[in-house]
Amino acid sequence: MTSSITALRRALARPAVWVSLIWLIGISVACALASVLAPIDPLEQDLSNSFSGPGARHWLGSDELGRDIFSRLLHGGGGLLLTALIPVGVSLLLAVPGGLLAGYLSGWVDTASTFVVDILFALPGLVVVLAIAAVTDNNLIVMAISFGVLTSGAVFRVVRTSTAAARELPYVDAALVSRLSRPRILARHILPNVTGPLIAQAVVQYSGTFLFLTSLSFLGLGFSPETPSWGQMTLDAANNLDQHPWLMVPVGFALTATVLALNLVGNALLEAVSGHRRPSQLPDPRRPVPDVPADGVAPPGPASDAVLTVDRLHVCYPGQDGSDRAVVRDVSFQLQRGEVFGLVGESGSGKTTTALSILGLVPHPGRVTSGRVLLRGEDLLRLNEAQLRKVRGSRIGLVAQEPMAALDPFFTVGSQLDEMICLHRRVRRREARRIALSLLTRVGMPDPVAVAGRYPHQLSGGIAQRVAIALALSGEPDVLVADEPTAALDVTVQAEIIDLLLHLREESSLTLLLVTHDLGVVADICDRVAVMSDGRLIEEGTTEAVLLSPAQEYTRTLVAATPRLPVEAGQERSWG
Ligand SMILES: Nc1ncnc2c1ncn2[C@@H]1O[C@H](COP(=O)(O)OP(=O)(O)OP(=O)(O)O)[C@@H](O)[C@H]1O
Numbered sequence: 001m002t003s004s005i006t007a008l009r010r011a012l013a014r015p016a017v018w019v020s021l022i023w024l025i026g027i028s029v030a031c032a033l034a035s036v037l038a039p040i041d042p043l044e045q046d047l048s049n050s051f052s053g054p055g056a057r058h059w060l061g062s063d064e065l066g067r068d069i070f071s072r073l074l075h076g077g078g079g080l081l082l083t084a085l086i087p088v089g090v091s092l093l094l095a096v097p098g099g100l101l102a103g104y105l106s107g108w109v110d111t112a113s114t115f116v117v118d119i120l121f122a123l124p125g126l127v128v129v130l131a132i133a134a135v136t137d138n139n140l141i142v143m144a145i146s147f148g149v150l151t152s153g154a155v156f157r158v159v160r161t162s163t164a165a166a167r168e169l170p171y172v173d174a175a176l177v178s179r180l181s182r183p184r185i186l187a188r189h190i191l192p193n194v195t196g197p198l199i200a201q202a203v204v205q206y207s208g209t210f211l212f213l214t215s216l217s218f219l220g221l222g223f224s225p226e227t228p229s230w231g232q233m234t235l236d237a238a239n240n241l242d243q244h245p246w247l248m249v250p251v252g253f254a255l256t257a258t259v260l261a262l263n264l265v266g267n268a269l270l271e272a273v274s275g276h277r278r279p280s281q282l283p284d285p286r287r288p289v290p291d292v293p294a295d296g297v298a299p300p301g302p303a304s305d306a307v308l309t310v311d312r313l314h315v316c317y318p319g320q321d322g323s324d325r326a327v328v329r330d331v332s333f334q335l336q337r338g339e340v341f342g343l344v345g346e347s348g349s350g351k352t353t354t355a356l357s358i359l360g361l362v363p364h365p366g367r368v369t370s371g372r373v374l375l376r377g378e379d380l381l382r383l384n385e386a387q388l389r390k391v392r393g394s395r396i397g398l399v400a401q402e403p404m405a406a407l408d409p410f411f412t413v414g415s416q417l418d419e420m421i422c423l424h425r426r427v428r429r430r431e432a433r434r435i436a437l438s439l440l441t442r443v444g445m446p447d448p449v450a451v452a453g454r455y456p457h458q459l460s461g462g463i464a465q466r467v468a469i470a471l472a473l474s475g476e477p478d479v480l481v482a483d484e485p486t487a488a489l490d491v492t493v494q495a496e497i498i499d500l501l502l503h504l505r506e507e508s509s510l511t512l513l514l515v516t517h518d519l520g521v522v523a524d525i526c527d528r529v530a531v532m533s534d535g536r537l538i539e540e541g542t543t544e545a546v547l548l549s550p551a552q553e554y555t556r557t558l559v560a561a562t563p564r565l566p567v568e569a570g571q572e573r574s575w576g
Contacts, residue, residue, distance in 0.1 A: 011272035020261035028256060038071035043227045043524075051244045060250045063236055065194035067228075069250050076228035077254065083222075086208040088202055090148025091155045098152075099159025100186055104167055106364070110160070125150045125212075132222050147212060151205060155315040158201040159194055163575060171408045173361060173401065174471065176392060180423065188419075192410045199270035207262035207506045230255055243335050270460035274321040306374075307511045308335040308358070308479050313371035315362055317534075324369065328353050329535040331371075335479065338509035340501070342522040342543065344534035344558065345526055351515045355481050356531070357381075358513070359398060360388045375479070385522065394424045397472030399482040403465035403489075407456035413440075413467050414452030417474055424475035439470040442507075444500055462493035466500065473504075498524050519562040523547055531555045 012018060030037055046066030053061045060069040073274060102110040125460045128150060129143050136142045166172060167190065175185050216222040216232025225232070232252055237248035312330050319325035328350040335341045356362050358373050360380060373380040375395060380388065400406040417436035418429060425435065440448035443466040456464060465485060472480055482501070486494035502525055504510050514526060522529050522543060530540040531552065539552045552557045
């Protein structure tokens with residue numbers, strides 16, 4: 001958040017941009033105070049004084065009918081500036097909810113709304129508004145509303161794209177894991193990411209609307225002929241350009257300066273926010289429904305003390321030719337209560353996909369095609385999204401690789417913890433804060449009160465990961481899935497986080513699934529380990545057995561490539 005505010009400040013500090021802002025504020029205030037600043041009636045005619053140049057009575061001169069140009073400019077500008085807000089408001093009202101839903105839900109909602117927007121883009125806006133003018137007897141408000149509907153597609157696209165990008169942010173996944181409802185995730189975690197691009201787009205849209213309304217009044221449409229308007233003043237000036245070119249100067253300057261200023265501010269805002277947008281993917285959060293195993297044979301049930309059983313899990317992504325490409329193939333393992341289970345393998349072997357499948361979070365377009373994930377006997381892959389939300393966070397927690405990215409930059413640590421604790425434990429805010437502070441103490445924060453008051457950008461990587469672990473523990477889950485929890489940290493901090501996980505496991509019999517490619521970490525913390533290669537689980541056993549006497553050549557190569565393992569250091573460690 002701070003970085004985007006900094007970018008915004010930097011953008012607004014450019015001389016051209018702040019001069020534009022001063023102009024826009026100045027002209028708006030002047031128009032609002034028109035009757036005070038320009039006391040001459042804008043409709044008052046004085047034919048004996050037509051086309052007078054600037055002077056003491058008429059500061060900017062008078063027009064063909066001797067009307068005061070300064071007064072007409074200010075009175076005309078007010079109506080224009082206000083009316084231009086109507087189409088922008090209509091666009092926002094229609095496109096913000098639509099774009100949020102399309103970007104977040106994707107699937108048919110996205111397809112249908114994009115289709116409607118494509119139709120809007122295909123319509124010739126001016127022709128439609130002219131037809132509406134004819135049908136409604138030149139009703140300005142109806143024309144403005146219609147223009148807002150016709151131009152809402154641009155706002156929709158901005159909101160949809162920003163939402164889809166924000167939907168992929170790790171802290172949104174974390175919020176999903178933590179059982180927050182969709183409306184809450186949209187309002188609290190996604191909307192703040194959409195606001196910046198939305199404001200920028202709204203300013204650009206306002207500028208276009210402003211010009212459009214001026215063009216309409218130039219054509220004699222929209223504003224009534226009795227009301228002064230900049231378009232009408234431009235038309236009067238154009239009709240007398242040969243003889244009285246001065247007439248064009250005040251209105252031409254006011255129009256050009258206002259549109260230029262709006263564009264400069266809008267573009268500066270767009271640049272500022274686009275520099276801070278994250279790469280966009282169009283996700284499909286619809287959870288894939290796994291197929292029933294083809295052989296129809298009931299897979300083995302869980303062992304009596306198994307907390308989590310992954311049974312013949314199969315996950316596919318579409319290949320380049322459109323056919324399924326299996327990235328997790330028939331993977332099975334079990335986690336016993338209080339056990340730390342390591343999932344290792346080289347990059348791309350399918351570890352993260354396996355872990356995310358457990359939480360029902362395989363990213364689009366991946367899908368679980370078969371298998372079971374039994375949490376204390378209940379198959380999570382058979383649950384619907386609402387049921388899954390109840391499981392995530394309260395029964396299974398997730399600690400992601402990038403601790404910073406897993407925290408919402410818009411809220412303090414305390415507020416994020418309070419929210420999760422209130423949600424999972426159904427306690428009041430004050431009690432939630434007490435639990436939050438005790439959780440922060442539990443994850444080793446020396447000054448929990450100070451940390452609770454900080455924003456994520458004020459935390460170091462190690463502290464942020466401790467906070468992420470505290471968040472994952474806020475629902476008191478039975479199982480914690482930690483995906484490379486130390487990969488983004490430096491070596492000393494890695495050791496601290498490993499110590500913390502060990503401490504938590506001893507203190508509360510936490511069952512931990514640790515995804516890592518670091519066999520050193522596995523040696524330090526895991527009771528058992530499974531090795532993945534090319535989507536398959538090729539070897540599984542106690543950490544001691546797998547690391548000291550690997551059965552597979554692949555595992556031997558992995559072990560040999562990890563210099564700080566006890567096997568290399570004279571087998572000093574006592575295992576188990
Ligand atoms: N969004 C995606 N679209 C297509 N293929 C994907 C996507 N995400 C992962 N894959 C593929 O799935 C396979 C397994 O990836 P996964 O991230 O699970 O591996 P990993 O072992 O966790 O690797 P790493 O340690 O690098 O995270 C890889 O071949 C990867 O290319």
